[in-house]
Amino acid sequence: QIVLTQSPAIMSASPGEKVTMTCSASSSVSYMHWYQQKSGTSPKRWIYDTSKLASGGPARFSGSGSGTSYSLTISSMEAEDAATYYCQQWSSNPPTFGSGTKLEIK
Amino acid sequence: QVQLKQSGPGLVQPSQSLSITCTVSGFSLTSYGVHWVRQSPGKGLEWLGVIWSGGSTDYNAAFISRLSISKDNSKSQVFFKMNSLQVNDTAIYYCGRRDAWYAMDYWGQGTSVTVSS
Numbered sequence: 001q002i003v004l005t006q007s008p009a010i011m012s013a014s015p016g017e018k019v020t021m022t023c024s025a026s027s028s029v030s031y032m033h034w035y036q037q038k039s040g041t042s043p044k045r046w047i048y049d050t051s052k053l054a055s056g057g058p059a060r061f062s063g064s065g066s067g068t069s070y071s072l073t074i075s076s077m078e079a080e081d082a083a084t085y086y087c088q089q090w091s092s093n094p095p096t097f098g099s100g101t102k103l104e105i106k
Numbered sequence: 107q108v109q110l111k112q113s114g115p116g117l118v119q120p121s122q123s124l125s126i127t128c129t130v131s132g133f134s135l136t137s138y139g140v141h142w143v144r145q146s147p148g149k150g151l152e153w154l155g156v157i158w159s160g161g162s163t164d165y166n167a168a169f170i171s172r173l174s175i176s177k178d179n180s181k182s183q184v185f186f187k188m189n190s191l192q193v194n195d196t197a198i199y200y201c202g203r204r205d206a207w208y209a210m211d212y213w214g215q216g217t218s219v220t221v222s223s
Contacts (some may be wrong), residue, residue, distance in 0.1 A: 033207070033208075033209040035210075042216050044201060044213070045205070049207045052207075056209070059135070086150075086151060090208040093164070097143075097150060097153070099153070100151075
């Protein structure tokens with residue numbers, strides 16, 4: 001199965017700071033999805049098909065990548081963005097998730 | 107609006123089975139597939155299986171011998187059953203709707219399951 005490695009595992013950012021987190025796949029995938037999860041709640045689809053922002057998602061979020069390297073970027077960190085972000089692929093069975101990047105506000 | 111509501115036990119004894127019902131609203135099970143995923147501190151998010159709109163299923167090979175997913179389209183319900191639970195099956199179990207891009211666009215509230223005697 002394809003292993004997704006997210007980095008960093010934990011990061012913190014100040015309000016207004018640009019944030020970038022990455023997801024590296026053990027084999028090439030065609031697209032990547034990203035989920036946002038806040039403590040005690042279910043994950044939410046946040047970015048899908050590599051770069052499409054889910055409905056209601058702030059425009060400061062963007063996704064990019066191809067092959068084995070994907071990233072999620074926040075152009076200007078806000079307090080409400082503090083959460084854990086997971087990447088997920090289903091180019092190959094079984095679908096797999098990364099272990100998450102926990103983003104904290106400074 | 108689209109909703110998925112889960113019901114099931116919170117405590118299961120070792121070697122017993124787990125049954126969870128996912129009741130959906132706002133969409134038809136004849137048009138969308140439903141995934142099952144679990145989340146535990148030790149293993150993170152794990153995909154367990156999916157029931158497609160036509161009724162066929164795919165399972166994670168690691169669970170295929172003890173997992174069953176079925177549905178009743180008329181009642182808008184999806185049924186999840188896992189047998190022979192062990193302590194390391196302790197996790198939060200989620201159902202979620204599969205979107206056109208093979209992501210999960212709507213999730214249930216989760217069922218927290220503890221396997222303990």
